[in-house]
Amino acid sequence: MVVVVVLIVDFVRRHPYWSATLVLVAVASVVALLSVRARQRERQRAEQAERDRAVAVTDTMTGAEFEQWFARLLEASEFRHVHVRGGSGDRGADVTATAPDGRRVVVQCKRQSLTNRVGSAAIQRFAGTCREVHGGELCMIVTNGFFTAGDGVRLAQQLGIVLVDRGLLETWAWTGTPPSSLLGR
Known part of the structure; x- marks a missing residue:
């Protein structure tokens, strides 16, 4: 040397x-x-x-891939501190973030086939952990499919849980703008 x-x-x-x-x-x-x-x-x-930008790409993803996809969507929409937490033991918090207005966001992601809908039981389970366990100020369940009509949707509205179905998700992914219900408008 x-x-x-x-x-x-x-x-x-x-x-x-x-x-x-x-x-x-x-x-x-x-x-x-x-x-x-x-x-x-x-x-x-x-x-x-x-x-x-195309929600159809989520139809062939695994649940973990869908969580990563949604985390990228949050980041592209100016959410900060986006973390994918999904997996066993996540207690319903697949993704956490900070909204543009500073609120703590807790997200449960439900990657579904188009014929399978997210029902009341999933909404009830998430309602029990979002705020109390995870400190969520903005609680959201996101699916690439749809929610069953009825009690679960009413419960989500009553508890202030934002439900983002395929239609809202498609618009959000295409425009890069979250639904107005997430922006406090």
């Missing part, structure tokens, strides 16, 4: 212009490489965002 350093120092002393040229070429190469990688990452993010 010492021999290499001595050789480099000797070369720099005898050839200062070549040394400077080699350093400039090396720095320019590194900058060019970093620039290309940054453009590739940005292009990949843009392509992912374009794919994410």
Whole structure:
């Protein structure tokens, strides 16, 4: 190692212009490489965002993939501190975030087949944990499908739980603007 350093120092002393040229070429190469990688990452993010605009992509996802997809949608909609918490033991909080207005958001994601609806039992379970266990100020159940009409929907309205079904989710994904019920309007 010492021999290499001595050789480099000797070369720099005898050839200062070549040394400077080699350093400039090396720095320019590194900058060019970093620039290309940054453009590739940005292009990949843009392509992912374009794919994410179509709710139909969620129909073939797993539940965990749907949670990640929804987390990206929240981030794109200016929600901050977005964390995917899903999995066993999540106690109903698949995604947590901070809304643009500062409220703590707790989300239960329900990836469903189009023929299977989210029912009253799922709404009741989430109602029991969102605020008391997770400290949610804005509680939301999101599905790529639909909710069953009836008691569960009425209970959600009564408890201030926002239900986002496929129609609302599709509009949100396409426009990047959350439903007005999430914005306090």
